[in-house]
Every structure is written in C-alpha cells, then in structure tokens.
Amino acid sequence: MQHSAFIRSGGEILVDALKIHGVDTVYCLPGESFLPVIDALAGATDAIRTIVTRHEAAAANMAEAHGKLTGRPGICFVTRGPGASHAAIGIHTASQDSTPLILFIGQVGTSMRGREAWQEVDYPAMFGGMAKWVVEVDRPERLPELISRAFHVAVSGRPGPVVVALPEDVLGASAEVADAQPYKRVAAHPGADDLARLTAMLEASERPFIIVGGGGWDAKACRDFQRFVEAFDLPVAAAFRRQDILDNHHPNYVGHAGLGPNPKLVARIRAADLILAIGPRLGETTTAGYTLFELPRPAQRFIHVHADPLELGRVYQADLPINAGVREFAAAAAVLKPQTSTGGPAPWSAGVKAARADYLADQIPGSIPGSLPGRLDLGAVMVHLRETLPKDAIFTNGAGNYAIWVHKFHRYGGFRTQLAPTSGAMGYGLPAAIAAKLLEPARDVICFAGDGCFQMSGQELATGCQYGAGVVVILVNNGIYGSIRMHQEREYPGRVFATTLENPDFPALARAYGAFGERVEETDAFADALNRARAFAAQTNKPALLELVIDPEAITPSATLTGLRAAALKAGAGGKSPPDGGKDHR
Numbered sequence: 322m323q324h325s326a327f328i329r330s331g332g333e334i335l336v337d338a339l340k341i342h343g344v345d346t347v348y349c350l351p352g353e354s355f356l357p358v359i360d361a362l363a364g365a366t367d368a369i370r371t372i373v374t375r376h377e378a379a380a381a382n383m384a385e386a387h388g389k390l391t392g393r394p395g396i397c398f399v400t401r402g403p404g405a406s407h408a409a410i411g412i413h414t415a416s417q418d419s420t421p422l423i424l425f426i427g428q429v430g431t432s433m434r435g436r437e438a439w440q441e442v443d444y445p446a447m448f449g450g451m452a453k454w455v456v457e458v459d460r461p462e463r464l465p466e467l468i469s470r471a472f473h474v475a476v477s478g479r480p481g482p483v484v485v486a487l488p489e490d491v492l493g494a495s496a497e498v499a500d501a502q503p504y505k506r507v508a509a510h511p512g513a514d515d516l517a518r519l520t521a522m523l524e525a526s527e528r529p530f531i532i533v534g535g536g537g538w539d540a541k542a543c544r545d546f547q548r549f550v551e552a553f554d555l556p557v558a559a560a561f562r563r564q565d566i567l568d569n570h571h572p573n574y575v576g577h578a579g580l581g582p583n584p585k586l587v588a589r590i591r592a593a594d595l596i597l598a599i600g601p602r603l604g605e606t607t608t609a610g611y612t613l614f615e616l617p618r619p620a621q622r623f624i625h626v627h628a629d630p631l632e633l634g635r636v637y638q639a640d641l642p643i644n645a646g647v648r649e650f651a652a653a654a655a656v657l658k659p660q661t662s663t664g665g666p667a668p669w670s671a672g673v674k675a676a677r678a679d680y681l682a683d684q685i686p687g688s689i690p691g692s693l694p695g696r697l698d699l700g701a702v703m704v705h706l707r708e709t710l711p712k713d714a715i716f717t718n719g720a721g722n723y724a725i726w727v728h729k730f731h732r733y734g735g736f737r738t739q740l741a742p743t744s745g746a747m748g749y750g751l752p753a754a755i756a757a758k759l760l761e762p763a764r765d766v767i768c769f770a771g772d773g774c775f776q777m778s779g780q781e782l783a784t785g786c787q788y789g790a791g792v793v794v795i796l797v798n799n800g801i802y803g804s805i806r807m808h809q810e811r812e813y814p815g816r817v818f819a820t821t822l823e824n825p826d827f828p829a830l831a832r833a834y835g836a837f838g839e840r841v842e843e844t845d846a847f848a849d850a851l852n853r854a855r856a857f858a859a860q861t862n863k864p865a866l867l868e869l870v871i872d873p874e875a876i877t878p879s880a881t882l883t884g885l886r887a888a889a890l891k892a893g894a895g896g897k898s899p900p901d902g903g904k905d906h907r
C-alpha cells in the first residue's frame with residue numbers, strides 16, 4: 322500500500338484509498354461514468370471483492386446491510402442520474418437506521434457541470450436532507466483527503482450515509498498525490514459525572530426500564546451492555562427493529578417496543594419511574610406515534626444516551642442527557658456496580674421476572690383470542706424456525722404485515738441476527754440476506770419477504786446464484802399488499818382498490834434463476850420443505866425459496882380482514898374518518 326506520492330489515475334487513487342480504509346467488498350452496478358474505478362477494481366481483486374447486482378436499490382441495500390453487520394461503511398458504486406435515483410433508498414435507510422455507508426456516484430465531467438448535461442444531477446441538492454454529507458470531488462489530487470473525510474463522517478458520532486460524486490474527468494485524469502491514513506472513528510465518551518448520576522438515579526428508582534436501540538452497536542458493545550443489565554438486573558425492551566442488541570433468550574429481555582407492541586409491555590413502560598433510553602432516537606415507531614411518553618417532558622425520570630448531541634433534547638427533555646457513542650457508553654456502563662445494594666435481589670427484580678413472563682406468553686401463537694383462517698399457520702412456522710435453527714441465524718425482512726409474525730414470534734439470538742430497516746422499506750430483505758451470507762457463509766441466513774416485498778428485489782436471486790449466497794427465502798404469499806389492505810379495510814371498509822396482486826409462479830421463477838423453489842400450502846409440510854431448502858442452499862451455495870401460501874384473511878396474528886371490516890363499519894368508518902388514523906402496522 323502506497324503512502325507516498327506517485328502518478329496514478331483518479332480511479333486508482335480512489336481504489337487505493339478504499340484498500341487503506343479496510344474495504345474488502347464493494348456493491349456495484351456499472352456505468353460508463355466511472356469506468357476508471359471499475360478498471361482499478363479489476364486490478365485490486367486480491368483485496369476487494371466486487372459484487373455486481375441487477376438493480377442499484379439492491380446494491381445500496383446490500384451496502385447498507387454490510388455496514389450494519391460490520392460497523393464499517395458499506396461501499397456502493399452506481400452511475401449518475403438514473404443509477405443514483407435507484408440507489409437513493411439505501412441512503413434513506415442508512416440515514417434512518419444510523420448505518421455507515423458511502424455511495425459513490427459517477428458524475429458528468431467538470432467542464433460541463435451545471436448545463437443539465439446527460440444524466441446530470443445536483444447531488445448536494447438531491448441528497449442534502451438525507452445524507453450526513455454530500456461532496457463532489459473536483460480534482461484527483463483531493464481524492465485521498467475527501468475519501469478519508471467520507472469515512473470519518475460515515476462512522477463518527479451518529480453513523481450514517483455519505484455521498485461522493487465523481488466527475489468522469491476527475492477519475493480519468495492522473496495526479497501525483499500522497500495517500501491518507503486509515504480512518505479512525507470518533508465518538509464521545511460518557512463523563513464520570515454522567516455515570517455517577519446515572520447510578521444514583523437508578524438506585525433511587527423503584528421501577529427502572531431500559532429501551533435499547535439506535536446505531537453504532539458492535540458485538541463487544543452488546544456484551545458490555547449485557548453486563549450492565551445483569552449487574553443491576555434491569556428489564557430491557559428493544560426499540561423498533563433493534564431486537565438483536567440483547568439476546569432474546571436472556572431473562573432480562575422483555576420485548577419489542579415497535580409497531581403493535583404487547584399492551585402489557587406498553588403498560589410496564591408507562592408505569593416505570595425511570596427510563597433509560599440507550600441509543601435510540603425514540604422515533605415514531607418506538608413511541609407509538611409519540612404517545613408513549615409525555616412530550617416534551619416525560620412523566621418518568623428520563624436518561625437519554627445518544628451519539629449525536631443534537632438528538633438530545635430534540636424531542637424529549639431528559640433529566641440526564643448523555644452524549645456518548647453506544648460502544649463508549651456500554652464499555653463504561655459494564656463496570657458500574659450498584660452502590661447501596663446489600664447483595665440481595667434489586668427491589669425491581671420481581672417486576673423483571675413478571676415482564677419476562679409476559680413476553681414469553683405473548684410469543685405463543687394462538688394465545689390471542691380468535692383463531693386465524695387458512696391451512697398454513699405462519700405462527701407455527703415461526704415457532705418451528707426458532708426451535709430448529711441455530712441461535713446465530715440471521716433473519717432479514719423488508720416491510721409488510723408478514724414481518725409482524727417475524728418480529729413477534731422469533732427470538733433473535735443477539736448481535737447481528739436481525740437485518741431489518743427501521744425505515745420500513747420494502748424490498749430490503751433479499752439484498753440484505755445476500756450481503757449477510759457473503760459475509761457470514763457459515764451461518765444460516767433467512768430472508769422473509771411478502772409477495773409484494775419480494776417483487777421489489779427478487780431479481781437479486783440471480784446475484785445470489787452468481788456469487789454463491791445460499792440464503793433461504795421465505796416468501797409469504799397472501800396475494801395482496803396486505804399492510805395497505807389492512808389500513809384500507811379500517812379506513813374505507815369494503816372499498817378494496819389497488820391492493821390486490823396477480824402473482825407469478827414463484828417457485829418456477831426461483832428455479833429459472835438456478836435457485837431452489839417449492840410451494841408450501843400446509844403447516845405440516847413446512848418442516849420437510851425447510852430441510853430440503855436448507856440442504857440445497859448448503860450444498861449448492863445458491864438461494865432456496867419457499868413460497869408459503871397464506872390465506873389473506875389472516876392479516877395479523879390476531880385479526881382477520883373480515884373482522885377489521887366489520888369493526889370499521891360498526892364504528893362508522895367509510896371515507897369519513899381521517900386518512901391518518903390507526904397507524905399501528907406498516
């Protein structure tokens with residue numbers, strides 16, 4: 322690796338910079354706008370693997386999943402205008418999920434900037450509100466500096482996405498410039514005062530409660546966090562789609578404060594006298610539309626730990642705001658000890674056990690009144706998966722009502738066993754699963770997708786086959802955009818429109834790609850089909866798809882479409898109620 326100056330093309334300078342910053346994989350859909358980079362990647366295959374996708378949204382989603390799994394920026398290369406537009410979803414997800422990601426985009430030559438040249442886009446204007454930083458490189462000499470900064474911005478403080486536009490003449494030109502050093506992540510540490518006050522507030526409380534979430538976690542931070550939780554015997558709920566920070570088998574894990582949470586969990590959070598929010602923003606999905614806590618001053622004593630100082634006090638006023646990266650906070654919290662404890666159980670320990678019992682009871686499908694129609698019970702499928710698969714299996718999903726079953730009935734086995742967009746983006750599951758399998762080939766990777774969700778990225782089965790990603794796709798086919806149909810029945814009962822899908826033969830489609838494809842229509846047939854799918858994926862290193870045929874009536878684990886329609890008609894809905902009502906599942 323070169324740290325001294327010598328003449329290289331812009332593309333070579335850029336790829337050398339990627340190597341210096343530790344990049345081992347890039348996700349890409351080629352364009353002629355960045356051919357010098359592609360050529361430099363061809364010369365760097367000893368250090369960097371290039372995964373070529375079929376759609377830029379998938380490339381960006383794979384890079385996002387890579388960033389989530391590794392804590393290092395996921396790297397994505399796309400072409401200008403159209404490619405950048407397709408990739409935009411990855412920027413949005415990385416932003417909402419606080420994931421380090423760098424999107425490199427080809428750009429028109431500097432001599433024609435501003436003329437609306439072919440496929441020209443003003444990237445600072447396009448991504449300004451979504452990315453942490455957007456930059457256009459104007460000279461090859463500045464590539465080491467600006468790429469180094471891109472890495473620092475992506476990982477430091479609250480992690481997030483960065484966009485780097487690369488005019489084609491900058492990539493093609495030669496320059497003599499020295500390389501930068503590998504990036505160093507910067508995050509705030511909690512102060513000694515913060516930690517002393519936190520301990521004192523904990524000891525003064527009777528019903529403390531942790532909500533854990535946000536970005537920046539790694540395996541060590543999760544272990545440190547667990548030590549803190551155990552030392553004080555604290556109950557822990559996960560923020561929306563952050564269910565893998567504390568192993569769900571742990572006795573202190575008490576549930577998911579996401580969409581449609583267990584009412585008993587909500588009641589316990591409301592009844593707490595001290596909330597410790599460790600990492601999450603406490604956004605709309607975790608707070609039941611900002612109704613879980615009083616705004617702006619929660620009724621409970623409130624400690625908020627977040628990596629971004631501007632997030633603290635933005636929505637909720639904490640009694641103790643702590644500006645710290647979650648890794649830094651967890652490392653400091655891991656060595657805290659109760660001061661006044663006499664060695665016996667904490668005063669709230671019985672409450673933790675009761676909360677855990679509530680969580681386990683809520684994880685038994687069918688424990689909710691009213692049985693669901695259909696021959697294939699998704700609840701039973703989830704129970705089979707959680708009892709069969711190794712604890713370190715990675716579960717991915719996008720958006721749709723099918724995800725309710727996954728989040729409710731699966732027990733995530735700790736850091737990183739969940740890849741799911743808090744942004745609620747459809748189409749995320751398959752690209753995320755492929756990226757995960759390429760990174761963790763020895764682990765089972767299960768992608769959940771609805772029939773709608775799958776069709777936003779199903780073409781990536783080809784990418785999975787090409788690069789040897791033996792993921793198992795569980796496609797939940799109910800023939801509708803179920804989530805939206807559910808809201809439709811609530812708001813406009815009986816007026817079914819624009820939510821019905823005419824679908825292809827999914828197993829045949831999978832087989833056409835070279836993947837495994839099988840349809841499952843009954844609960845009892847699932848176990849053997851899963852065995853066949855896993856065996857195929859393990860033997861061939863290609864994806865295996867199981868299409869689960871679900872009765873559309875079974876719209877949530879506890880509701881039917883007919884039941885929702887009847888309730889809405891009874892309540893007098895029918896175009897009269899406000900269109901933003903009842904947003905509990907998306």
Ligand SMILES: Cc1ncc(C[n+]2csc(CCOP(=O)(O)OP(=O)(O)O)c2C)c(N)n1
Nearest residue numbers: 720721722723747771772773774802803804
């Ligand atoms: C990219 C994107 N487009 C649209 C939506 C709105 N949306 C949320 S869920 C959903 C339907 C999902 O359908 P499907 O994947 O079949 O799952 P189901 O709800 O039927 O289980 C839609 C259209 C979204 N969240 N993301």
Ligand SMILES: [Mg+2]
Nearest residue numbers: 771772801803
């Ligand atoms: Mg569907």
